[in-house]
Amino acid sequence: MARRTSRRGLLGSLGALLVGVGALPLLPVARGAEKPAKPGKTEADHQDAKQDETSCHYWRHCAIDGYLCGCCGGSASACPPGTVQSPVTWVGTCHNPADGLDYVISYNDCCGKSSCGRCLCNRNERDMPLYVPFRSNDYDWCTGSSVANIPYHCSTARVLARAT
């Protein structure tokens, strides 16, 4: 059954609801509604965002779908207090511009409370439909958690290994 890797991803298309994060407010899913970038944003700003784990543009978030745990009291790899990290998830592959390498990212969800509601982010690099579960960010990957079966709080983006 479940390869014990990868992640959840309920959100699918909540683009316009992106909150928090700040500097680069547009989710890929909202591209249809995208407005021109605000003046003053530079390539350096964009590169900074790719290394900021509270940013939707953080390099590990290339296929994330949900609230960023780094904005919810946790981090890109740790759940916020009082939640439970689901062991069953889905995996993506993301490119780290800092070292030029690709990494396998496990998008474990943090579970057991209502939605965090902060830093909503949906990116879909290599995302697959629901019929390829362990490559789909459209499942609530709190599913199957023995102590918190489906209440979704936020999503982490753990590095598993270098992609080969």
Add this chain to the structure above:
Amino acid sequence: MRTVRTAALAAVLALTCHAHTAVAGPAVTADPLGVVATLPAVASPHWVWVNDIVFSHMSDGQALLVDGDSGRFLGMLSTGFGFERVVLAKDGKLIFSPETYFSRGTRGTRTDVVTLYDPSRLSPVGEIAIPPKRSANMPMMADSELTDDGAFLLIYNFTPAQSITVVDTRSRRFAGEIETPGCALAYPTGARSFFSICADGALLDVHLDDAGHVSSRVHTRDMFDVSSDPVTEKGVRLGSRWLFVSYGGTVYSIDITSRGLESGPRWSLLSDAERRQNWRPGGLQQLAVHATSDRLYAIMHQGGPETHKDPGKEVWVYDLGRHQRVQRIALRSPAGSIQVTRDDRPLLFAAFIGSTTLEVYDAKTGSYLRSVENVGTTPTLLVTP
């Protein structure tokens, strides 16, 4: 000064009293307590259920009913945690809603049920207990569907083991569970049959007996190219055909025949020039069909290969007989979900999970008709009678 003000006020009062006297009619009678509105027994074909997972507060799912002709908000259902969508009984006399609850709101014992609602009163009239396995995912129409004769409700489970819960709507009982390892969702194909889509691009073709148990199951050959350009799971049905569209805009037809499920012709939503301009389909409920005019509606936008969930500001309309586009409808706002009513004066509904405005268009002319504001929180699927 005070005298002037007093005089002016007196004059206004006098005029007001005079005006009231002039239009005086029967006095307003006291309103009785406890009056609750009901809806007509037969739904209008122009009503739409706007299903809402309420992403920011998922224990509070909602289904909101709107009249597309008047823009009037008619009522709603409260539908529990991780709500996907209502399923309307074939005879219109009941609403089925697969729901999940926890004994302490967001924790405690999980209970899954199919709640039965009276469509006139929008109140629960019964419930059917089902295994607490209902899939929690971004809502898709194929999460729950009725067989063609309405006898069985099929509900997709993901724990992450995959299976289908079968509910007998006649006895209002859980009929059983069908394991579908490697295959997801339920697409009805007849009175006693459905298929699931498998991760290898094949279909699991399942037939049921009268008790809702499996009578046959066939793993078909590969129907879809999963590795290079996967179809979305957002298929639409038109009679004996299911239509699926790939990320890149290729239309696949799955034909329901007496010999089983067969691949029909493949064609593209896009010309070469449009493909070069990066046009592609996108959205959560990105396709709709209108049977009598044989039309397919698709939400389109311009974007790269990973924008398959992006909303679009255009709906392209295709003649399914000729596989040719016949119309481009410009939307006022980006849409991720569309639906077309079944009647001969069809409406096109458009919504987006990131907006609370439902837009209504004439589906034949593409003319904008009206917007309905403040419909839900994060609208997902649109379901019409």
